[in-house]
Amino acid sequence: MSDRERALACLSQIDPAGLSYDDWLRVGMALENAGCTASDWEQWSARDRERFHEGECFKKWKTFRGHTPPVTLGTLIEMVRLSGGQMPRDEENEWDFGDDEEGGAFGWDEPLLKKPKVKPIVDVNWVQNDELPPPAKDWAPGDLVRYLEAMFLSEDLVGYVAEAWFDERKQKWLPKKGVCDRTAAQLIEEIQECKGDLGSVLGDWNKEVGAWIRINPLDGKGVRDENVTSFRHALLEADEDELGKQLAIIRDLELPCSCIVHSGGKSIHALVRVEAKDQAEYRARVDYLYKLAAKNGLKVDSGNRNPSRLSRMPGVTRAGAPQYMISGKCGRTSWEDWVEWVEDAQDDLPNPEPLAPWILEPPPLADVLIEGLLRKGHKMLLTGPSKAGKSFDLIQLCIAIAEGLKWHEMQCAKGPVLYVNLELDRASCLHRFRDVYRAAGIEPKNVGLIDVWNLRGNSVPLDRLTPKLIRRAQKKGYLAIVIDPIYKVITGDENSAEQMAAFCNQFDRICLALGAATIYSHHHSKGDQGHKRAIDRGSGSGVFGRDPDAVLDLIELEVLKDRRHALENFVVCARLADELARRGLDLEKVDEESRHEHQAFLMAAQGAFQSIAADLADVVYEALKHAARLSGWRIEGTLREFPQLFPIKCWFNYPVHHPDPWGLLDDAKAAGEDPPWMANQKEKAEAKKERNDMEQEELEKAILEHGGAGSATVQEIAEALCVIDDTVRSRLKKNQKYGYKSGLVIEKSRRKDD
Structure with missing residues (x-):
């Protein structure tokens, strides 16, 4: 669903007749930003027959482009939410305006890490109406003095409106622009001296209409939002429920109000202290306030958002009814205190429970998924350097779970598994599964238990991915969700413990929602890792290694020359034996002793089977290339639920x-x-051994070139090697095959003391 389609879907849920002029303009700006047309806006606006003027939308539309700050699609979405609208599901983007209750869907534009979701605090089905107190005896004009003292500083310029005009089209009275010519202190002083004649201070007002007052101080140059000098208060008004119910909800929400005013009509005005430092923060706080109020049953008039808004002035009458103060300062002491209280009241944390009932018979543990390593519903991290085969290893794990086989000699429970592929293109990923099945020699009997979600090029940060994953997986019964790799979905700075703790919470969310183990891979930090503990080798914050229930780390081992030679022997000898068996030839024709050294094996096999001598040489060549590609690895584990892994x-x-x-x-x-000191010693020792081996090889070659033992002399060998005689004698002493006697090279078994 495109932004334009989403915007038009929002319009179907918004009634233009219920919007203020400012909100109507904001709708137009949001539509322009989302790629809609002026015709879309005009067609929707025409639903308000009383205020619609043909051609007006097109004139305004030209002024929207490049508006700063831009009004976006989020404005329309928020209007829908505040009005209680229900939006169609967008399968691709998880666009769902359902309840935010546990188990509900998440919105496509709702990052999980930004703020806690706004949830109801008040159960509107059980709200008991509060009794409205009567006006104070001195409410006129005493309430206006109390209002000014509660809402303004003495030096603040106060805007108010006593005059109204009648809109023939709407058939209703509307306030004029009003004035802003005195400070709060000046107005208070004049009211206290007016002997009850408030008209002498403010000007006479229409007794059928009442009077209004601005909710924030102004600069005296105008009455628009840009003239507001302190973003101190927001107006919260709901006029669709009984006044007693409105008051009860406002009090139950403990809104930090400077005062609450009876409008003299069908609504209550709560003047909420938002205490914002600038207009941007004011908008964010008012959005939060309105969203929470709507969630808790107040049918909020969204047209009252702006900071220069007019509220009903207490201390005057309106059609015979008093506009008066119901309450002065009430609720929480500040905005910050209220937000903290709200979030505490909304948390989903479990309550503490007594240990006594469980001390003898604790509840059963989660079933084991990987023997000795991981339980179902728990988390596991696999770390390793780049190109260590981490993805192949996780694919092996998926296959082991689906087929009920062992993984690194650890038995896996059998069941469905989801592999979330974030890095490979679709074809490469599917080929890898086939290749691993074949290379491991596993018959794909239960490959239907493996699902692959290919997201290369479509991945989003994990906080956005989590609800999408949960929705797709919640009916599949997966035993494990494998996410590979996590660097593709990391949200925030991977070196920040706070941000990575929040990031890792998404894995808990997956585990709790699905009852499946969450298994994911991450890369090593740069440089040698051997000196670090396995838990600390992953790149970024130490949170990565300490959050999961199991951490497995792959680290490459240095295979020394003698071990590499031994490996070549094992690999080549095994390949030669397999080749002879494949051809149906009798292995016993090669003597037992020759089968353990690949050169001897090859020579013996070529002698026994001369017709395939060249083929056997090719087998050895390919086997040696294969052995050279093998890399040695050690897997170390840090476990929370099981004994230490060998x-x-x-x-x-x-x-x-x-x-x-x-x-x-x-x-x-x-x-x-x-x-370092030991590594240096080893390096020197290895270099010395390699040099000695080379010298012995040169020595034996020179001896053979000069007739072998019994013929070659020490002097001849020294001249051939360009060294002195003593050097040759020293090397002969170290040689296992040759020695010397009376200047003649002899076989060592025949040598006697010189």
Whole structure:
């Protein structure tokens, strides 16, 4: 649904006849901003037959473009909400104007982190009408003095209106512009000295119509919003319920009022202290006030929002009825105090409960989802460096849950799972699932239990995504929701503990709403991570590692040269054995001892099966390339609900992680895991060993080139290697195969002391 479609849907819920002129203009500005046309505005405006003038919309429309600040679609949405309108659902954008009660839908434009949702505090079905107090004995003109003292500072210029004009088209009296020529102190002094003749101070007013007074001080240059000097009060008026009910709701809401005035008609005027520092804050606070009032049963007149608004002046009569003060200062002491009280009254927090009933027989724990690791309805984070295969590992987990298999040797409960793909294009993601099934050797018997939600290019911050996810998943019965990766939906600064705590609360919201485990991935911070604890390796705030019930961390291990050589042996020997078996050849024709060293295995196999010697060499070549691509990893866990997890060593064999059956990674370490001094020592020792191995290889080669043991002399070898004789003797002492005697190179088994 486009912005224009949303705007037109809003218009169907707004009655132009019930709007003030200012609000009518705001509707036009919002329509222009949403991409509507002047014809849309005019067609809607024509519903107000009394005030509609053909062509007026088109004249005003030309002045809207570039208006600062812009009036947006949110204004129309707020008008609909305040009027109690119901909007059609927009499946794509979650546009729902239903109740904000628990279990209800969330609005498409309602970020969860900005403010708590406005919920009812007053149950209007049980409101008991308050009895309206009668006017004070000195209400005329005493109430006007009390009003001025409550609403204004002594130096504030006060605007008021005593004159009215009759609108023939509407058939009603309306206030004129009025005056603003005296301070509150001057007016009070003149009223106190007028001996009851209020007309001598303000001018005579129409006794059938009454008089009005501005709710905020002005600058004396005009009576518009831009002339307001202090955004102190907002006018709250509702005129569709009994006055006693209006008063009861105002008091039950503990609104921070400077005074409450009887209009002399069918409404009560609550003058609420909003105490805003500027007009922008004033608008935000009035929006909050009106929204909460509407939620609690007051049918608020939204035309009273602006700060220069006129309210009924107490101390005068209107068609024989007194306009008087019902109450002076009442409710909470300040706006901040009231907002805090409102939010406390609306919280969804559970009450404390006694421990005694549960100490002997606690309630049952949530069922286990992953054996020894995670329960249903809990949270798990998988961290690791870029390109560690985190996504493949989570896909393996989804498959293990759907098929009821093990994941890293931990049994998973069987059931439906949702994989939320935020990073890959749709085709790549689906290919990965197929590839992992095949590489792991798993038959897709229950692949129907896996749902994939592809959101690359369509992802939104998690606070906006959460309600959409919940709505789509609440009837699916998922055991787990896997979100991969979270950097795509992070809201706020990932280094801010406060903002990330609020962000992580969305995972709790998913768990609570769906009863499913929420599993998500995150990347490492930059640099070597070996010196850090697994819980602290994730990028950003430490909240990431401390909020989940289980944290698994993937860290790459440094595979030393001898271990890499051993790995090559295992991989190549296994491939050669598989190749012989695939061809139906007898493995026993290769002696047992040769099968454990890949070069010996290849030579023996080529000798036994000469017709396929070249093919076997190709197998070895491909196996060596494959072994070179394998990377070693360690998975460490920090668990809240289970005993500490023993580190899991595995090889990433694209696209799956396999256990390390050979134990080659048992003592392998990650980069940065050793302290610098120890790492330097190891590096020097490895360099020394590599240099020694190279020297021994050169020595043996030179000996063979000079006739081998019994023929080659120490002097000949020294000349061939460009070293002195003593260096050759030193190297021969270290060599396991050769020695020397009387200047002649001999086999070590025959060597005697020189």
